[in-house]
Amino acid sequence: MSRQWQRQKAEIDSYNTFLSAYHSRVSYHGFSERGYVVSNYFPKLSDPYTGVDAEPDFTLYDGKTFILVEIKQGNNITKRHIEQVERSNSISIEYAEDFLKDSQVQQRFSLSGDVFFG
Secondary structure (H helix, E strand, O other), rough: OHHHHHHHHHHHHHHHHHHHHHOOOOOEEEEEEEEEEEEEEEEOOEEEOOOOOEOOOEEEEOOOOOOEOOOOOOOOOOOOHHEEEEEEEEOOOOOOOHHHHHOOOOHOOOOOOOOOOO
């Protein structure tokens, strides 16, 4: 097995672990039991309010809180990964609401599309 495939497989396994925790098959503490939906997989976010571009692995949303999820496996976190998370942290609430409305969360999940701070 090539080194590149091993790294890709480990990343896929990490995504699967996250999604298993999202559904929490063994308890009632998962994101889905708390009202969150995976609103998008691998979205490309371009915030015109802050000029920031971000590409999280998933977005979670519950009708008021919008979470940008970045999954990393093992101890292969680099400066580039940290900068990627910092870009996600710079997405404005205004753009998050625009993005959620464009993603049709109201039609798909009956969620408002509103995002609240704090």
